[in-house]
Amino acid sequence: MRHSEKHKSHRTGWLRAAVLGANDGIVSTASLVLGVAATGSGTKAILIAGVASLVAGAMSMAAGEYVSVSTQADTEKADLAREKTELADDPVQEHAELTALYVKRGLDENLALDVASQLMAHDALAAHGRDELGISDTLAAKPVQAAFASAATFAAGAFLPLLVVFLLPASALMWYVAGSSLFFLALLGLVAARAGGSSLLASAMRVTFWGALAMALTAGVGALFGVAA
Template identity: 50%
Template sequence: MTEPTHDEAHGGALGSRLNWLRAAVLGANDGIVSTAGLVVGVAGATENRAALLTAGLAGLLAGSMSMAAGEYVSVSTQRDSERAALALERRELREQPEAELRELTELLEARGLSRAVAREAAEQLTARDALRAHARVELGIDPDELTNPWNAAWASFLSFTVGALLPLLAIVLPPAGWRLTVTVVSVLAALALTGWSSARLGAADPGRAVLRNAVGGALAMGVTYGAGTLLGAAGV
């Protein structure tokens, strides 16, 4: 009999994939809330479709570029830190290999291996690739999969853009009398979906996440609509 195939992802690959998915969901959520708040606020002041479209597009572009730039800077800093840590580890392995071998042995022993087994494993790992062994066990870094700031920037840009398109289209496509209703309903539905998705990815309670998202989005739209209405009534 043949053994059943087993394609389940494990370890760092699965964790990395979940982190990217979670970041994408959160980026889309930010795009939905920020753009919805903006266009609903403008809708409180005017029914002019051109003004709503201009405000929505400006919010989409500004938000997506800001998210991308922020993510690029953040991940670049993380990557620089990872490279610096690897460089330091490489120097220590070159200058004091015995001390590094003892350190690796102690780290493996702390993970539950006996002293003898930890020493043997440390020696084998060091003989195969000392830097990789210390990077993974001591630093928690995979030298072959350092964080990529460009990937992070593009992921944030795209996820924010996708999220922002929903309230933008919802506010400009329907007839004037239906714009606000369609926007509020579609935004709350989308926020419920992103809340459920983020909770499922984090193995948390979906109900609480959905409620938080929906209440937060409704509050944002309510505040901006109130402000827009007051400004519109004042003729600003």
């Protein structure tokens, strides 16, 4: 009987970047819109600020993700290069290290020796990268993928509160932008949880809470300075 298992860990790289991008897009743009609206500004000023936030935020997310994940990728490459040198200089010691890892994970010594020998004969660097360093093709850092996912999802997230601004008059923006953004955040949490196989309720509550806090604080600052002006 064929048994198929569907795991989610291969999605962690792009899923993390995508959720972070969309969440930041909604929260930062909605918060900015609410802050500007709270000062009494008109729709045109709010839209200009929102569009500027979308463009700047998307580029910032792309650059930040690319630099961050590139640093991780460089570290992984350096570790693999060091491991490759160690394999060339002292393969016996490296074999012993791999064997000890398998013994520690529950294999008896003879079986661990056999497994280490076979894996090193097949691809010694891949075996040590995966089992000693925790580096694999599935979880390896992918800077371009992360940057694109963050920028695209930030723009998509930021577009949602801007659409509300475009469709509604300035006098109705505060509650509609806040309410729709919280709805979008909850929906994002549900989609992310579904894609990652985690708790739907916990994910939705987490992103909604922090989004609501950010919007409330920004609106409060906008109202304070708007009154002061």
